[in-house]
Amino acid sequence: MTKTPAQNTPATIYLKDYARPEFTIEKLDLEFELTAAMTTVKSTMELHKVDATTQHLVLQGEALELISISMNKNILLPEQYRLTATQLTILAVPETFSLEIIVQIKPQENTQLSGLYRSGATFVTQCEAEGFRRITYFLDRPDVLTHYTTKIIADRHQYPHLLSNGNLVAKGELENQRHWVKWEDPFRKPCYLFALVAGQFELLEDYFITQSGRRILLHIYTEKGYLDQCHCAMQAVKKAMTWDEENYGREYDLDIFMIVAISDFNSGAMENKGLNIFNTKYILAKPDTATDEDYIYIQTVVAHEYFHNWTGNRITCRDWFQLSLKEGLTVFRDQSFTADVTDHGVARIYDVNKLRNRQFPEDAGPLAHPVRPDSYIEISNFYTTTIYEKGAEIIRVIQTLLGKVLFRRGMDLYFTRHDGQAVTIEDFVRAMEDASGMNLTQCRLWYEQAGTPLVKVTADYDAATKRYTLTLEQGCLPTPGQPYKKPMHIPVRTALFDHQGQTLLLDTDDGRPGLEKILQLKEITTTVTFKNVPERPIPSLLRHFSAPIKLQFDYSEEELVLLIKHDTDAFNRWEASQIYAQRLLLELIATYQQKRPLQMPEKFTELLRSLLNDKQLNKQLLSALLTLPSEIYLAEHMAVVDVEAIFAAREFVKLNIATALRAEFFATYQENVTTETGIIFTLANVGKRQLKNVALQYLLLLPDPALRKLGHQQFVTSLPLNMTDTMAALRGLSHLAIPERELALEQFYTRWRHEPLIIDKWFAVQAASLLPDTLPQVERLTHHEAFDIKNPNKVYALIGTFGQQNMLRFHAADGAGYHFLGKFILQLDKLNSNVAARMLKPLTEWRRQDSSRAALMCAQLEIMMRTPGISNDIYELVTKSLA
Numbered sequence: 001m002t003k004t005p006a007q008n009t010p011a012t013i014y015l016k017d018y019a020r021p022e023f024t025i026e027k028l029d030l031e032f033e034l035t036a037a038m039t040t041v042k043s044t045m046e047l048h049k050v051d052a053t054t055q056h057l058v059l060q061g062e063a064l065e066l067i068s069i070s071m072n073k074n075i076l077l078p079e080q081y082r083l084t085a086t087q088l089t090i091l092a093v094p095e096t097f098s099l100e101i102i103v104q105i106k107p108q109e110n111t112q113l114s115g116l117y118r119s120g121a122t123f124v125t126q127c128e129a130e131g132f133r134r135i136t137y138f139l140d141r142p143d144v145l146t147h148y149t150t151k152i153i154a155d156r157h158q159y160p161h162l163l164s165n166g167n168l169v170a171k172g173e174l175e176n177q178r179h180w181v182k183w184e185d186p187f188r189k190p191c192y193l194f195a196l197v198a199g200q201f202e203l204l205e206d207y208f209i210t211q212s213g214r215r216i217l218l219h220i221y222t223e224k225g226y227l228d229q230c231h232c233a234m235q236a237v238k239k240a241m242t243w244d245e246e247n248y249g250r251e252y253d254l255d256i257f258m259i260v261a262i263s264d265f266n267s268g269a270m271e272n273k274g275l276n277i278f279n280t281k282y283i284l285a286k287p288d289t290a291t292d293e294d295y296i297y298i299q300t301v302v303a304h305e306y307f308h309n310w311t312g313n314r315i316t317c318r319d320w321f322q323l324s325l326k327e328g329l330t331v332f333r334d335q336s337f338t339a340d341v342t343d344h345g346v347a348r349i350y351d352v353n354k355l356r357n358r359q360f361p362e363d364a365g366p367l368a369h370p371v372r373p374d375s376y377i378e379i380s381n382f383y384t385t386t387i388y389e390k391g392a393e394i395i396r397v398i399q400t401l402l403g404k405v406l407f408r409r410g411m412d413l414y415f416t417r418h419d420g421q422a423v424t425i426e427d428f429v430r431a432m433e434d435a436s437g438m439n440l441t442q443c444r445l446w447y448e449q450a451g452t453p454l455v456k457v458t459a460d461y462d463a464a465t466k467r468y469t470l471t472l473e474q475g476c477l478p479t480p481g482q483p484y485k486k487p488m489h490i491p492v493r494t495a496l497f498d499h500q501g502q503t504l505l506l507d508t509d510d511g512r513p514g515l516e517k518i519l520q521l522k523e524i525t526t527t528v529t530f531k532n533v534p535e536r537p538i539p540s541l542l543r544h545f546s547a548p549i550k551l552q553f554d555y556s557e558e559e560l561v562l563l564i565k566h567d568t569d570a571f572n573r574w575e576a577s578q579i580y581a582q583r584l585l586l587e588l589i590a591t592y593q594q595k596r597p598l599q600m601p602e603k604f605t606e607l608l609r610s611l612l613n614d615k616q617l618n619k620q621l622l623s624a625l626l627t628l629p630s631e632i633y634l635a636e637h638m639a640v641v642d643v644e645a646i647f648a649a650r651e652f653v654k655l656n657i658a659t660a661l662r663a664e665f666f667a668t669y670q671e672n673v674t675t676e677t678g679i680i681f682t683l684a685n686v687g688k689r690q691l692k693n694v695a696l697q698y699l700l701l702l703p704d705p706a707l708r709k710l711g712h713q714q715f716v717t718s719l720p721l722n723m724t725d726t727m728a729a730l731r732g733l734s735h736l737a738i739p740e741r742e743l744a745l746e747q748f749y750t751r752w753r754h755e756p757l758i759i760d761k762w763f764a765v766q767a768a769s770l771l772p773d774t775l776p777q778v779e780r781l782t783h784h785e786a787f788d789i790k791n792p793n794k795v796y797a798l799i800g801t802f803g804q805q806n807m808l809r810f811h812a813a814d815g816a817g818y819h820f821l822g823k824f825i826l827q828l829d830k831l832n833s834n835v836a837a838r839m840l841k842p843l844t845e846w847r848r849q850d851s852s853r854a855a856l857m858c859a860q861l862e863i864m865m866r867t868p869g870i871s872n873d874i875y876e877l878v879t880k881s882l883a
């Protein structure tokens, strides 16, 4: 069951060609008979022509074996329909009719993990974006909404749990040990939200009382033996339900909300109506099996999928060009939720870090696309960080421009106006305009123009008139298909500080003095003058990262230190620290390139020392302040990426910091060791562990056997108790060619060899190692007994980590990393093109590498183009990258 290969040039789909569906479907009754050899799917639907002149009905279908078609209960003869590998056309249909189609499929052979497939002994579906057509012939597009009933028949012992969307309405027993159930979903939905699960599970049960007093049953289904790892997810469901009621007035609408955790899943999770299906990675957690980071992700992803019930399911997308309508908005909602249940400043730092490390490079590379794209070949390739994370930033821009009250009014209007509909991003923006009275015409450009705008800021202070003037100039580099860009509507949150670190009072827009002003950039150049400014101030710009842009301002070192210490916006404290470190690192990179000796300025280590000694600082914020900008972020600031220079400079600075602050790090380490009760996931414990582990990473850089022993000791003592500490120690050791490294890796494997999800961490840590033999190790690990190319989590852990998080070893000058990845992708593409395409990203960004590396990367892309039968997924990315 491989996907249609790209023998010919695959077709491009354009937004401008959108046409309304030609048929409506009143209802759809599905019946699944699941057996080991074969699954039979019977679908019965009632169709109406939208326009009486329409002749034929064209349904999509892929990898299906057609058994029979009946119209109004009469079997169709072969001359009454046409069948190709991807379409079923019923010829000359009447205005209203019923259609019954029977197909057979083989889920056990489905390695694409799209449609109905097997994960171990479980039957499971994934239909977004176009997987439903791999289950039956249908109008597989998000603007065809209908009522579903689903009957499932299967062996009673092998598949005691038979689940689908909506409410369970009937069940019964059959001969031959079989049983059946019937589900009915009262809400109309597009087929991408259909789900079916059949298997043997353990069930964690709970309930939630909604704001209107309804009792909702909450079910989490998991493989046997994992029930005790579902409590974090269950708490997250309840928190998310409460949060959506309190913040958006949105209540859950069915009587039951189910989550099933599945081991083989292409993405993180899926928001199917009433039956969310999750990758086990985003459900299972206990302190000894999951890191604090995992806990936070679980909360966020559970909330994200739950929030889709309103932003995605009740109101869905008209077409896939509108994907960010649900994804950007839902990421915005999950980010706001996570900030509320953790810490606003720290959460914002994480969000922006992710945006900068993943979305900014995408927006600057050959795959850059607008948040609402104009065209695509394979929609799976558009589940990108641009659609998701930049999409969320645009919603935040709108919220910043409208203010929280009007934004909420806009959301309320959007919900009431469009409930039950399939709509566009334009509909969303219009609801925001109508509710607020604001004109968002220019704001729409955020959806249309790709690329990250750059805003250059200069300042002028006139002591005589006490006027302070900021000049802000915006621009944006060309992106594929968009050589020229129009100026955008950019809100720049700004505060001014005096030299004692006090915030100055400003005349704000409403005439009343305030501490912050939102500068509204609409033209290429914007000038803003602040009156009655007693001294030359230090500007705090783009506070809380008020727009997804790059901002340049020529701060002096003293000004940055003042902001690091005194800015009242936690995000901008961190930002100032990043600018400081980035400037230093870029200078050292240049020095390294000129083959001059590197020198560490004492001022920087002294700054870090003073931060370490500040006992008032939030520990997570302090951890972020002590962490240098990533290699990827530094690479973003270079015209031609110099992998070796970036590493040399970064490692040099890290080692100098560790040497100078050894005593402080050691004390910090000891002060933050968590006790037995500290294994519990609470914010205070997370902060302590994080800070302690940042200290440990620095200490492990020092060539001191005692410190290495300390690292290994932490590994050993935490192994049965706390995964955060285990992984931190293992990560530190993984970069060192010392016996403790091998010992720890062996101990880890011995302890967790029967836990696939935990072994993923073991693969990932080895793939990220900076040691010179990492590539041969990764190659060896692809043959390891625990590796399975058919399991996406394994591929992401080993191959994804190597390609996307190990810049030094992946970009080895001889091209061995590229060769390895290219070969692996071609092998994987035959099994799972969606996951293969995700692995391809690092090879597509060759343009900013030096000419020798660029040529080696392109060579791999060209091999792919010459390989017969590559998937449309790979074809699209390779052609766009080489264009």
Ligand code: B3K
Pocket (backbone or CB within 6 Å): 128, 129, 267, 269, 270, 271, 304, 305, 308, 327, 380, 383
């Ligand atoms: N909507 C799904 C993503 C499906 C990915 C399909 N290739 C999960 C989410 O974003 O919530």
Ligand code: ZN
Pocket (backbone or CB within 6 Å): 304, 308, 326, 327, 330
């Ligand atoms: Zn989503």
